[in-house]
Amino acid sequence: MMYVAEAQAMAHIQDLGRYGLRRYGIGHAGAIDTLSLRAGNLLLGNPEGAAAVEIALGGMSVSFDRDTPFCITGAVYEAQLGGEPVYSYWRYTAHKGQTLKLIRAVQGMYGYLCVQGGFNVPQVLGSRSTDLRAGFGGFEGRCLRKGDEVPLLRRSGAQARCVGIAPPTPSHRIHALPSSEYGAFTCRSHSVLWQNAWTLQSGSNRMGYRFEGETLELAEPLEMLSHAVQFGTVQVPPGGKPIILMADAQTTGGYPKIACVAAADLGRLAQIRFGSKIFFRMIAPHEAAQLQRRNQAYLNQIKRIAENVC
Structure with missing residues (x-):
């Protein structure tokens, strides 16, 4: 007990x-x-x-x-x-x-x-x-x-x-992939997303991390039905400031999805402190898989250490 x-x-x-x-x-x-x-x-x-x-x-x-x-x-x-x-x-x-x-x-x-x-x-x-x-x-x-x-x-x-054991290396550079509505945003918004810093707001929690930065804009108005979302989805509400859905996120949402955080980086994202800045880095699916393999290698090393030290 x-x-x-x-x-x-x-x-x-x-x-x-x-x-x-x-x-x-x-x-x-x-x-x-x-x-x-x-x-x-x-x-x-x-x-x-x-x-x-x-x-x-x-x-x-x-x-x-x-x-x-x-x-x-x-x-x-x-x-x-x-x-x-x-x-x-x-x-x-x-x-x-x-x-x-x-x-x-x-x-x-x-x-x-x-x-x-x-x-x-x-x-x-x-x-x-x-x-x-x-x-x-x-x-x-x-x-x-x-x-x-x-x-x-x-x-x-x-x-x-x-x-x-050594802790995972913290990072403020978060790897992400373009999502389903990425093409609906302006070219300028694409540049802003990948090149600018984003500041984590204090209203963030296990449901979603809210970020402050330059406004992301759609190329033209977009009407969407509610659709499935998941941990790591980067939604952009009408105000143009991204929200990353976290572990307690709802199951559906109606905002356009500009990106999705690589699964391997979700833990590093979760450890970012309020007021801190992050940078997104665009990667391809095969690179996201490589990041997952890196995390698995870290866990495999811990398992070997634990087994060898009774």
């Missing part, structure tokens, strides 16, 4: 999300930075998609009713275990009753607290992820708060040697 002593941030249970249900209007939810979730689970010897706690920026304090190997990935956190500093992307063991305190994120937006075995919350529609908008999944369909007792999936071998 994990006991929540303090929760000053939005913290909720997420795995890799729900798939195959968007035709019913059910979003996939899941970790906003799946690369970091996978990395933490592999470091602990878990299945890649084991449920973890996703924490946005702020802090929380927890303890466990048994010796529990854990790691923190995603955002780089200032954290302490029993009053001593612990570091992101390192595997530690929290002893029974010890307090693990995540103080604040010093780099990035979303951190992941992964534990050996994962969290034993009920599967709803094939996933343990919290759908915050619909209020189901995860731990009672909500964010964690003080006094919660979250069950763990128990595993044999509660001790684990301390070992660390």
